[in-house]
Amino acid sequence: xPVGSYAFRTGVSAFFEMATEDAVAALPRHLQxxxxxxxxSVLSVTAFLFDESEVGPYTELMLSVVVPPMxxxxxxxxxxxxYPFLAxxxxxxxRRRREERxxxxxxxxxxxxxxIETGDRLTVRAWVGGxxxxxxxxxxxSWESTTHVLQGFMMNGEERLRTTLQISGEYTMHENERxxxxxxxxxxxxxxxxxxxxxxxxxxxxxxxxxxxxxxxxAF
Amino acid sequence: MSRSKKESSTIxxxxxxxxxxxxxxxxxxxxxxxxxxxxxxxxxxDYTNFYFGAGEDAFALLGPxxxxxxxxxxxxxxxxxxxxxxxxxxxxxxxxxxxxxxxxGLINFASYNxxxxxxxxEVKEAxxxxxxxxxxxxxxxPILSGTTELHRRFAEEVAAFxxxxxxxxxxxxxxxxxxTIAGLMRSGDLIVADQYAHASVVDGMILSKxxxxxxxHNRADDLERKLKGFDGKKLVIIExxxxxxxxxxxxxxxxxxCRKYGARLMIDEAHSAFVYGENGRGVVEDQGFEDEVDIHLxxxxxxxxxxxxxxxxxxxxxxxxxxxxxxxxxxxALSPVVVAGLRKALELAVAEPxxxxxxxxxxxxxxKLLADAQIPIGDSTSQVIPIMVRDDARIFAIGEEIxxxxxxxxxxxxxxxxxxxxxxxxxxxxxxxxEDLEQGAAIFQRVLQRYGICx
Numbered sequence: 001x002p003v004g005s006y007a008f009r010t011g012v013s014a015f016f017e018m019a020t021e022d023a024v025a026a027l028p029r030h031l032q033x034x035x036x037x038x039x040x041s042v043l044s045v046t047a048f049l050f051d052e053s054e055v056g057p058y059t060e061l062m063l064s065v066v067v068p069p070m071x072x073x074x075x076x077x078x079x080x081x082x083y084p085f086l087a088x089x090x091x092x093x094x095r096r097r098r099e100e101r102x103x104x105x106x107x108x109x110x111x112x113x114x115x116i117e118t119g120d121r122l123t124v125r126a127w128v129g130g131x132x133x134x135x136x137x138x139x140x141x142s143w144e145s146t147t148h149v150l151q152g153f154m155m156n157g158e159e160r161l162r163t164t165l166q167i168s169g170e171y172t173m174h175e176n177e178r179x180x181x182x183x184x185x186x187x188x189x190x191x192x193x194x195x196x197x198x199x200x201x202x203x204x205x206x207x208x209x210x211x212x213x214x215x216x217x218x219a220f
Numbered sequence: 221m222s223r224s225k226k227e228s229s230t231i232x233x234x235x236x237x238x239x240x241x242x243x244x245x246x247x248x249x250x251x252x253x254x255x256x257x258x259x260x261x262x263x264x265x266d267y268t269n270f271y272f273g274a275g276e277d278a279f280a281l282l283g284p285x286x287x288x289x290x291x292x293x294x295x296x297x298x299x300x301x302x303x304x305x306x307x308x309x310x311x312x313x314x315x316x317x318x319x320x321x322x323x324x325g326l327i328n329f330a331s332y333n334x335x336x337x338x339x340x341x342e343v344k345e346a347x348x349x350x351x352x353x354x355x356x357x358x359x360x361x362p363i364l365s366g367t368t369e370l371h372r373r374f375a376e377e378v379a380a381f382x383x384x385x386x387x388x389x390x391x392x393x394x395x396x397x398x399x400t401i402a403g404l405m406r407s408g409d410l411i412v413a414d415q416y417a418h419a420s421v422v423d424g425m426i427l428s429k430x431x432x433x434x435x436x437h438n439r440a441d442d443l444e445r446k447l448k449g450f451d452g453k454k455l456v457i458i459e460x461x462x463x464x465x466x467x468x469x470x471x472x473x474x475x476x477x478c479r480k481y482g483a484r485l486m487i488d489e490a491h492s493a494f495v496y497g498e499n500g501r502g503v504v505e506d507q508g509f510e511d512e513v514d515i516h517l518x519x520x521x522x523x524x525x526x527x528x529x530x531x532x533x534x535x536x537x538x539x540x541x542x543x544x545x546x547x548x549x550x551x552x553a554l555s556p557v558v559v560a561g562l563r564k565a566l567e568l569a570v571a572e573p574x575x576x577x578x579x580x581x582x583x584x585x586x587x588k589l590l591a592d593a594q595i596p597i598g599d600s601t602s603q604v605i606p607i608m609v610r611d612d613a614r615i616f617a618i619g620e621e622i623x624x625x626x627x628x629x630x631x632x633x634x635x636x637x638x639x640x641x642x643x644x645x646x647x648x649x650x651x652x653x654x655e656d657l658e659q660g661a662a663i664f665q666r667v668l669q670r671y672g673i674c675x
Contacts, residue, residue, distance in 0.1 A: 031274075034271075034272045037415075037422070037432075037434055038422060038425055038426045038432040039431070039432050040434075067272075067274070068272035068273050068274040069272075069273060069274065070273070070274045070275055071273035071274065071275045071277075071280040071281055071284065072284070073283070073284060073287075074283070074284040074287035074288055077265070077269070077284045077288070079265065079269045080269070081274070141640055142611070142640075144613070146261075146264060147261070173639060173640070174638075174639055174640045175634075175638035175639040175640065175641065176638075176640070176641075202638075203639060
């Protein structure tokens, strides 16, 4: 049953290889990272500009480790699972509601963000308390309409939870390594990446004019 | 820099975005039910979506995968494992499993038979003679009863051909990589491989339990970054010709970095041995670094048209691997029948350098035909020519048309290559005639034009 629906104007998701050692450190013990290469896991950095929600427009930033989804029937088969280990929004009200509903680990401080389109490139710049957090760029390939079925994992204290989410909209994706990321030495993230992080994503996703739908949480 | 949260916005600068227009022609629209049930567009999924799955039942992914497979097989995946009815020559008869018919006389750009040796009468005769003497199989591990006189002689002949002290024969190229890497490297060591290295290299790295790193394709500067600061045993692994892109490594730069950091260098010449270099000894001969590379690996299934793999190098290396390459001594030895065919194929490859000359002449001719038609082939400089489609959603539709117009070739898409790096991998053979190449290029041009991939 859908429990949250958020329309967005634009959104990006970039996948980076990260050391499995770092990924494991960011995960609760019952989750394991997937590996795209031996000893290399996947960091997902997403930024969405929601323009329609129960609290009005706001921006959300999430850093997640990609994990195996729980297996269901083909009708419910999720492409991937995500465990967000850092989330942040530009709206306290949005943060409060999403935290209550989904138990994502939100930073207790507003972020500022800009989404800048230049030609075939979208750049997201984010700040916390006036200090730069990250600059993320993705580029376009061909556009199509799509729906992604994914699973989100979260913890509420010791309780293990998961939700199914669908992201629908216009979509472009590729692995041409044209994007980039610059993580500033901000206290929030500097300890997460003890090993080398690449400066460009191996996969770039860019969504437009779509909707993110969350389904009810399940304990497992 | 401080910004107000009110400033979160989208700012359009420069030209407007391209209008989203093209939709996948093979994907049905997704249907999302209020209950949370989802009917996905099956072609938007791929093998990777069924690799990882959490839960308690080891068979849990089988059902969803099978349901997916039933949907996507007729939509394009049936184009893999199409049964050949003939030898892998330049013209082949292939069963069309979608229609049940046999498609006859297709131009074969799928098989690895680079020198056309697998079906040479001399090779077939050698195979028949060996079958009369030895029967069908080796019936034992090579370190127990599976080594025949043919195996022993063939290993010596391979070593002599490669100008190395010794060589070791493996049942497949896959097992040669796995057995060599895992046989030599241990936990705590460092292995750095090119990011496009074959799966057998990656599996060998995993089995070795060494720390594994990958450097950006053909980038010696990135290799240096990966080696820098590591104290301990180091092995660098590259390929002679990269199997999906058909390009070759910058050996001089890589050798220099390996020397600087005291790393041993291994090259997998699966696609380049017997065809590159004046004497066919591979990319190492072609680029002049035969003695600078420590471990020379290759297969017999490509240019020699048979089966099996080898590692060549110093006697000390081969003696050590003989005792520690588990993939070799826990497998049955190559069939003596296959070895007899390989010995004859190697003899022909050495005796007939004109085969290599013909191959390179064909490669140059095909590359010119494709360039004239403005068909994109990436950075290939070899007999492996990727026809770059870069359209994951339409690669099967294009493949079907190419198949039905008279070409046998396999589509390659994610996860074998990156997203939107889909392609057809063309293998050129010395046996192709000019007519084969001209007809093939014309078919590609005709079909790719219809999809706007070439003008």
